[in-house]
Amino acid sequence: MAQRLLLRRFLASGISRKPPQGRWAPLISRALQAPEHSPGELTVTSSHARPLHTTRVCTTTFNIQDGPDFQDRVVNSETPVVVDFHAQWCGPCKILGPRLEKVVAKQHGKVVMAKVDIDDHTDLAIEYEVSAVPTVLAIKNGDVVDKFVGIKDEDQLEAFMKKLIA
Amino acid sequence: MSIFHNSVDSESKSKFLLQVKELFSSLGVEYNILELDQVDDGANVQEVLSEITNQKTVPNIFVNKVHMGGCDRTFQAHQSGLLQKLLQKESTYDYDLIVIGGGSGGLACAQEAAILGKKVMVLDFVVPSPQGTSWGLGGTCVNVGCVPKKLMHQAALLGQALKDSRKFGWEYNQQVKHNWEIMTEAIQNHIGSLNWSYGLSLREKSVAYVNSYGEFVERHKIKATNRKGQETYYTAAKFVIATGARPRYLGIQGDKEYCITSDDLFSLPYCPGKTLVVGASYVALECAGFLAGVGLDVTVMVRSVLLRGFDQEMAEKVGSYMEQHGVKFLRKFIPVMVQQLEKGSPGKLKIVAKSTEGPETIEGVYNTVLLAVGREPSTRKIGLEKIGVKVSEKSGKIPVNDMEQTNVPYVYAVGDVLEGKLELTPVAIQAGKLLARRLFGGRSEKCSYINVPTTVFTPLEYGCCGLSEEKAIEIHKKENLEVYHTLFWPLEWTVAGRDNNTCYAKIICNKVDNNRVIGFHILGPNAGEVTQGFAAAMKCGLTKQLLDGTIGIHPTCGEVFTTLEITKSSGLDITQKGC
Numbered sequence: 001m002a003q004r005l006l007l008r009r010f011l012a013s014g015i016s017r018k019p020p021q022g023r024w025a026p027l028i029s030r031a032l033q034a035p036e037h038s039p040g041e042l043t044v045t046s047s048h049a050r051p052l053h054t055t056r057v058c059t060t061t062f063n064i065q066d067g068p069d070f071q072d073r074v075v076n077s078e079t080p081v082v083v084d085f086h087a088q089w090c091g092p093c094k095i096l097g098p099r100l101e102k103v104v105a106k107q108h109g110k111v112v113m114a115k116v117d118i119d120d121h122t123d124l125a126i127e128y129e130v131s132a133v134p135t136v137l138a139i140k141n142g143d144v145v146d147k148f149v150g151i152k153d154e155d156q157l158e159a160f161m162k163k164l165i166a
Numbered sequence: 167m168s169i170f171h172n173s174v175d176s177e178s179k180s181k182f183l184l185q186v187k188e189l190f191s192s193l194g195v196e197y198n199i200l201e202l203d204q205v206d207d208g209a210n211v212q213e214v215l216s217e218i219t220n221q222k223t224v225p226n227i228f229v230n231k232v233h234m235g236g237c238d239r240t241f242q243a244h245q246s247g248l249l250q251k252l253l254q255k256e257s258t259y260d261y262d263l264i265v266i267g268g269g270s271g272g273l274a275c276a277q278e279a280a281i282l283g284k285k286v287m288v289l290d291f292v293v294p295s296p297q298g299t300s301w302g303l304g305g306t307c308v309n310v311g312c313v314p315k316k317l318m319h320q321a322a323l324l325g326q327a328l329k330d331s332r333k334f335g336w337e338y339n340q341q342v343k344h345n346w347e348i349m350t351e352a353i354q355n356h357i358g359s360l361n362w363s364y365g366l367s368l369r370e371k372s373v374a375y376v377n378s379y380g381e382f383v384e385r386h387k388i389k390a391t392n393r394k395g396q397e398t399y400y401t402a403a404k405f406v407i408a409t410g411a412r413p414r415y416l417g418i419q420g421d422k423e424y425c426i427t428s429d430d431l432f433s434l435p436y437c438p439g440k441t442l443v444v445g446a447s448y449v450a451l452e453c454a455g456f457l458a459g460v461g462l463d464v465t466v467m468v469r470s471v472l473l474r475g476f477d478q479e480m481a482e483k484v485g486s487y488m489e490q491h492g493v494k495f496l497r498k499f500i501p502v503m504v505q506q507l508e509k510g511s512p513g514k515l516k517i518v519a520k521s522t523e524g525p526e527t528i529e530g531v532y533n534t535v536l537l538a539v540g541r542e543p544s545t546r547k548i549g550l551e552k553i554g555v556k557v558s559e560k561s562g563k564i565p566v567n568d569m570e571q572t573n574v575p576y577v578y579a580v581g582d583v584l585e586g587k588l589e590l591t592p593v594a595i596q597a598g599k600l601l602a603r604r605l606f607g608g609r610s611e612k613c614s615y616i617n618v619p620t621t622v623f624t625p626l627e628y629g630c631c632g633l634s635e636e637k638a639i640e641i642h643k644k645e646n647l648e649v650y651h652t653l654f655w656p657l658e659w660t661v662a663g664r665d666n667n668t669c670y671a672k673i674i675c676n677k678v679d680n681n682r683v684i685g686f687h688i689l690g691p692n693a694g695e696v697t698q699g700f701a702a703a704m705k706c707g708l709t710k711q712l713l714d715g716t717i718g719i720h721p722t723c724g725e726v727f728t729t730l731e732i733t734k735s736s737g738l739d740i741t742q743k744g745c
Contacts, residue, residue, distance in 0.1 A: 087358060089355035090355070090358075118362065119361075119362065
C-alpha cells in the first residue's frame with residue numbers, strides 16, 4: 001500500500017496544481033455563467049456567481065465521484081481527510097455515517113470527510129485494502145496515518161479526530 | 167498431440183492405445199490418431215518413424231511435436247510431471263482456465279484452480295429479467311435462490327412462532343403484522359454483503375473477475391461483452407461452463423409483461439398482495455409457503471403432481487399441510503392468458519385458466535402472478551455451436567461424462583447446466599472443486615451424485631436423502647424392500663396446540679443388502695438440520711440395525727428414526743395417541 005500512495009503522490013507532484021481536465025469545467029462555467037434569465041425579465045445580480053474555493057470549504061463531508069476526484073480532494077488535500085468507506089447494504093455503516101459527519105462538522109474545517117461507496121468504487125476499495133465495512137482511514141498529506149474498522153461511539157471518534165488534527 | 171498406430175497388429179497394442187486415449191481424455195487434451203495401416207504410404211511412414219524415433223512399436227506418441235514414446239513412456243512422463251510440462255509449453259493462452267458463470271459451481275471451480283496456482287478468469291453477467299431485475303456476483307443461490315428463500319421462510323416461521331408464543335406465556339397487546347419492505351430490504355442488504363465478499367474472495371485468490379457476458383467465438387476463445395456493449399476477447403487452455411439456469415415462462419399471452427418469477431420476487435420493492443403461484447415445483451411451493459406465512463392470500467395452480475421427482479407420498483403430505491394452513495390449491499389447471507386490469511405496485515391481474523381434464527375454464531383476479539414452472543438452462547446463446555459443444559436439444563442441458571467433460575475435450579461444465587444431475591448448490595460446489603483438482607492438482611476423485619441429501623423448505627419442511635419409495639420399488643422390487651414409518655408430534659407443538667399426527671418419518675430399507683437404508687424421508691420442523699446427519703450415516707452404509715443401535719437424543723424430532731418399528735407391510739396403525 002505504501003508504494004501505491006507514493007505513486008499517487010509522485011503523480012500528484014508531477015502534475016501542476018492544475019485541475020484535472022474536464023471535471024472542473026462545468027463548475028467553472030456554472031459559477032461564472034450569467035444567472036438564468038429570459039428576455040424581458042430582470043437580470044439577477046452577479047452575487048450568484050460564487051468563487052469556487054468558497055464552495056469547497058463549506059462542505060466538510062462530500063462523496064467521491066471517481067479516482068481522480070479522490071486523488072484531488074483526499075490525497076492532495078492540505079487539510080487532513082477522514083475517508084469513510086461504506087456500502088448500501090451495510091447496517092453499521094448507516095449508524096456510523098451520520099455520527100462521523102457530526103463529529104467532523106464539530107472540528108470546524110480542521111478535518112474534512114470523503115465518503116466512498118465500495119460497490120461504486122471497488123477499485124479504490126481494493127487500492128486501500130478495504131475488506132470489511134465500515135472502514136475509516138485518516139489521511140494526512142497523502143499518507144494513511146490512522147485507521148479503524150467497525151462502529152465507534154462519539155467519544156472514540158472525537159479522540160480519533162484530535163489525533164489526526166494534532 | 168499425435169498418435170501413430172497400426173490397428174492390424176495384435177490386441178495388446180489396441181489396449182495400449184486405449185489406455186493412452188483415456189489418459190489424454192482425462193487431461194482434456196485433444197489428440198489425432200493416424201492409423202498407419204489405413205494410410206496409403208503406411209509402411210513407408212512406419213519405416214521413417216522408426217528411423218527418427220528409434221521406436222518400431224505402436225502406439226508411437228508425439229506431444230507438441232516432441233517424441234514421447236509408447237504407452238509406458240507416456241505414463242511415466244505423466245507420473246513425473248514431464249507430460250504436463252510439455253502440454254503447457256504450447257500454452258500461449260491468456261488464461262489456464264476461464265469459467266463462464268460466477269455462481270456456486272463456477273466460483274468454487276475458479277477458486278480451487280487459483281489455489282492450485284493457475285491463472286484463472288471468471289465471467290459473470292446477469293441478463294435482466296423481463297421485469298428488469300438484475301443482481302450481483304454469486305449466482306442464483308445467493309441472489310435469487312437458496313439464501314433469500316430461506317430468509318423469507320424464516321420470516322414466515324417467526325410469524326408462526328409469534329402465534330405459538332402466547333401459549334407459552336408471552337403477553338402483548340399489539341396486533342402483529344408483517345412489513346414486506348422491511349423484510350426485503352434487510353434480505354437484500356445481506357445479499358449485498360455476500361456479493362461483496364465473493365468479489366473479495368476472488369481478488370484475494372488473484373482470480374480475474376469480469377462483469378461481462380461471455381460467449382464462444384472460436385476454439386479456445388471467448389468474447390466478453392460488458393454492460394456498455396464493449397467487447398473484449400480472451401483465450402484459455404480450458405473452459406468451464408457454469409451458466410446455470412433462469413425461470414421458464416409459459417409462452418402465453420401476458421406472461422412476460424405481467425407475471426413475475428423467483429428472479430423478481432426476492433427484491434420486489436412492494437408487497438405482492440394476493441398472489442397466484444403457477445407451478446408445483448419446490449420453488450412454487452416454497453414461495454407459496456412463505457408468502458402465505460407472512461399473511462398474504464395465496465393460491466397455487468398445479469398442472470398435475472406436486473414436487474415431480476420427489477417421493478409422492480411425502481409431496482402430497484407437504485401440499486396437504488399447506489392446504490390445511492390456508493393455501494388454496496387449484497389442481498389440474500393451466501393458465502392460458504394473463505391480462506392487466508390495473509397498473510400499480512402491485513396492480514391487478516386477471517388470469518384465465520383451462521382444466522387439463524375437460525373443457526372447464528376458470529378466471530381469477532390477483533395482485534401478483536408468480537410463475538414457477540421450471541428453469542431453462544442458459545446454454546442457447548453462449549456460442550456453444552461455434553465450438554461444437556453438444557447440447558441436449560429438448561432440455562438445453564449439457565451432457566457430460568463422469569469427469570464433467572463435454573464432448574469437446576477442453577470444455578467442461580458444472581452446476582444446473584448439466585444433464586441428468588441434481589440442481590443443487592452443494593453439488594455444483596463439490597463438482598467444481600473436484601474438477602479443478604483433477605485438471606490442475608493431479609487428483610482423480612470424481613463427484614459422487616449418490617445419496618445427495620436435500621430439503622424442501624415449505625411451511626412444513628421435507629428433508630430427504632436417497633431414493634423415493636417409487637424409485638426404490640422400481641430399482642429393487644417391492645418384495646425386497648421394507649419401509650418403516652411413523653407419525654410424530656414435536657414436543658414444541660404440544661403446548662402450542664399444533665397439529666399432531668402430521669409430522670412423518672419414513673425409511674426405506676433394502677432387505678437383500680443387510681437392511682441397508684436406501685431412502686430417508688422426514689416431514690417436520692428443522693428437516694434440513696435433521697437430514698444432514700443422517701446423510702453422513704447413509705454415506706457410511708447405514709443399516710436398520712445400526713440405526714436401532716443408535717441411541718436417540720431426547721426430546722427431539724430426529725430421535726424417532728432410532729425407534730422405528732412399524733412397517734408399511736404390517737399395515738399397523740401409526741396414529742399417535744398422546745405422549
